[in-house]
Amino acid sequence: MFVSKALSINGKNHLEIGGCDCVELVNNFGTPLYVLDENLIRENCRLYKNAMDKYYDGNGIVLYASKALSTMAICKIVDQEGLGLDVVSGGELYTALKAGVPMDKIYFHGNNKTYEELEFAISKDIRRIVVDNREELGRINEIAGKQGKVVNISFRIKPGIDAHTHDFVQTGQIDSKFGVALENGEAYEIISEASKMSNVKVVGVHCHIGSQIFDLEPFKLAAKVMLEFIAKVKNEINIEIEELNLGGGFGIKYTMDDDPIEYDHYIESVSNVVKSICKEKGLKLPFIVMEPGRSIVAPAGITLYKVGAVKNIKNVRTYVSVDGGMTDNPRYALYQSKYEAVIANRADAPRVQTVTIAGKCCESGDLLAKDIKMPEIQAGDILAMLATGAYNYSMSSNYNRIPRPPVVLVKDGKARVIVKREDYDDIIRNDVIPEDL
Incomplete structure (x- = not known):
């Protein structure tokens, strides 16, 4: 009902x-x-974590996309359930910090992180900064140098996938304010540039194709495109990407007409693609990251x-x-x-x-x-x-x-x-x- x-x-x-x-x-x-309902939030966290452990043999982490709902209590719950956190601002990072979330379970996203936000994140030794653009890459390298650190980074990649959602929540196509594109070569170029910097280490790539998606195929295609890019980077500039972040965007039932796929089925289906492409391309299976938010709390x-x-x-x-x-x-x-x-x-x-x-x-x-x-x-x-x-x-x-x-x-x-x-x-x-x- x-x-x-x-x-x-x-x-x-x-x-x-x-x-x-x-x-x-x-x-x-x-x-x-x-x-x-606290019980349902915890149940949804466990569903994702159990599926990640099952289909990737524990070689991955589920991050709660805290932009969906960021409070100290919610951060505490998802941490207790074994999830990490995806933050997109200094305020979300501060909320997680005050809630006692370990900094090595936090990934920092955003298309225009300020200098002060980056200083804060780097000073707290968060696990990963997901780099959006060249200017940000330069700032991270500069700040890390001043703090005497080498920062592990990922890059947000636009894989050119149409997610079939509202225009405002599609983020994987080339005409998006987020990330660097595959089609025009800028993703390849920025990773090459970062590999020559002293205070950053490229460890991962990330994509997020949109929100409230009910179809499996865009997720499977995104995984395929990203792994082909990882193979290209390995073969041409000898950089082995250790981590693949496939984002979130899983649809939920807002009305009785909505028919979302079970979330563990999303993970199982995409894992089959990941394992198949890695075998075909001779790639080591990367550490897998996923970032559900809406589907955990909505x-x-x-x-x-x-x-x-x-x-x-x-x-x-x-x-x-x-x-x-x-x-x-x-x-x-x-x-x-x-x-x-x-x-x-x-x-x-x-x-x-x-x-x-x-x-x-x-x-x-x-x-x-x-x-x-x-x-x-x-x-x-x-x-x-x-x-x-x-x-x-x-x-x-x-x-x-x-x-x-x-x-x-x-x-x-x-x-x-x-x-x-x-x-x-x-x-x-x-x-x-x-x-x-």
Whole structure:
């Protein structure tokens, strides 16, 4: 019935997540409210880790792509489950550091890392910096020299793969802000250049072809293209690439129409390609890295809202307004992303009307779902948007000076706050009135 197995309906006809009644969660913590099922997050981590251990004989690591949801508690959980971390900013790195994640389990991505971020990362001896461009390569070599270190690096490669996803989340084709391309030779050239530098060591290559992908073939093709490139580098400039990072992008079930492939099947299928190509090309099997993010946390999360008004524009549309919106979930405004929704206080009520769920921001485009089939909705109802564990809190904002909601972690009927609700003092915390005003 639901897009996530974390959800159920209890005897009061209320929606439950992680053994917690959503109506009671709202009574205790208010709305809007992010809720995450800890057990499902851990289960998803184990699925990936077990598949990596099985299909690559333990010769690899699963990194949680923390941009999906970065909090100290989430970093702690994925570390406890044996995963590493993929960070894309100094802030995400600092969060991991404060959560106690070992620095030798962290990979640093990003297309424009600042000098200060690179200094910070290198000073902390993180496991890998994934280099995006020539300017960054030069900065890393310079900073490493100043710190008296040799830094292990990978290069982000654009393999020229069409991932069949939304244009904004395709990242493997040549026209992308990320990485260096194979087609025009720049990937080959930058690795040759790096091999002559004193304070960096080329150990790996990385690709990421996009997000929310349901098809196996792009992943298999990306692995083939990358291994052929590794063979070329070995044969022509005698550099043996030890590590192949195949990124993430595995699709999840946002709506009942979505049909994602089991994640361990992704890993098994790609491992067959990797082993076959390595045998064909005479390559040593590289250390394999994968970077799931959305698929670990999105299905484990929901967002709870309170309905404030129902506006029926006759023969046009019915708007259901909630006390959140694009400030806590900008994905509809960005991508017209689709979600399922449930009335949490009447969870199995028949869906009898088509409505558009609107947020409270002063923007016409502030919607959470358009023309979605729902039960009869009244002011005061509690509305749950499903599969919101990824890219909701992490992309939230204070637009219209709206405080961010809290994040609550639930497990076996117990709820704990892992991010506190912001208040108005948080909104003005960094405001300054100059003395001459």
